[in-house]
Amino acid sequence: MILYDYFRSSAAYRVRIALNLKGVAHERREVHLVEGAQRSETHLARNPQGFVPALDIGGGHILTQSLAIIEWLDATYPQPRLIPADxxxxxxxxxxxxxxxxxxxxxxxxxxxxxxxxxxxxxxxxxxxxxxxxxxxxxxxxxxxxxxxxxxxxxxxxxxxxxxxxxxxxxxxxxxxxxxxxxxxxxxxxxxxxxxxxxxxxxxxxxxxxxx
Structure with a gap:
């Protein structure tokens, strides 16, 4: 699992926290927002919005939007639960x-x-x-x-x-x-x-x- 990340991105920070809470092993790759790396062709192929985070979960699937990623993590790695069931x-x-x-x-x-x-x-x-x-x-x-x-x-x-x-x-x-x-x-x-x-x-x- 690869997290395309930027250290000061609030949205990416959320996903780092969620991955850590779930204990999910992953590799981080920095996309430098201040230098404009998010607008590169390579990154736009991952996420057409040009944002981080993007989470490559394998099998050709790259997830975007921090809340969507966290919801996927909660469904895939149920413990500890972050979004209540009730x-x-x-x-x-x-x-x-x-x-x-x-x-x-x-x-x-x-x-x-x-x-x-x-x-x-x-x-x-x-x-x-x-x-x-x-x-x-x-x-x-x-x-x-x-x-x-x-x-x-x-x-x-x-x-x-x-x-x-x-x-x-x-x-x-x-x-x-x-x-x-x-x-x-x-x-x-x-x-x-x-x-x-x-x-x-x-x-x-x-x-x-x-x-x-």
Whole structure:
């Protein structure tokens, strides 16, 4: 199994965490987003969107989109389960995960930040303000959801990390990179700390994944 990856990609970071939690052996191959390797013909043949992650599972099958990959991993390697089986618990967990994947992350990924600069003349201060605004707005909603629905245990998933925690940790990492104030989000900060104390999360961190 080969993971086409970039160490600072939030979406790829999610998949690294999930693979580690499942204990699935894989090889990582770096696709350098800042240098534009994602737009190469070779990578576009793997993923026509030119994104990472892409997971080559053999047999001519390459999976894309982090949530789709994680769902496949959960179906193929059921333990530990990341997406609850109970329909209500599943809907709650996916609502939190999608708040990050669909509402926060797309507004703040590399191509959007570049477009703000090249097409709309935003300087670094304006890009930072943009980033912090949308993360803070999303985190406010996620904090309310998480605080209301949190089960017993330190994680958004309760006593064990689940899909929402897998998505939260990379977004919290990026929030700190861009100096997003986190004091208003104590539930998220606590869940992030609990997850990052676990080896599968720590070993997936950009510091560990960064090429030598």
């Amino acid at each position: 329909p209500i618990a599943r809907a709650d967990a996916m609502a939190q995960a999608l708040l990050i994947a669909a509402d926060i992350h797309p507004l703040n990924n590399l191509r959007v930040l570049k477009a703000l600069e090249t097409r709309f003349g935003a300087d670094s201060d304006a890009r930072g303000d943009w980033y912090r605004h949308w993360v803070s707005e999303g985190f406010a909603a996620l904090e309310a959801l998480a605080a209301a629905r949190r089960a017993d245990g330190p994680f958004l998933g309760g006593v064990a990390p689940g899909i929402a925690d897998v998505l939260l940790v990379p977004q919290m990492y990026n929030a700190r990179r861009f100096d997003v104030p986190l004091d208003p989000f104590p539930t998220l900060v606590a869940a992030d700390a609990a997850a990052c104390a676990l080896a599968p999360f720590a070993e997936a961190s950009p510091e560990r994944a960064k090429p030598a």
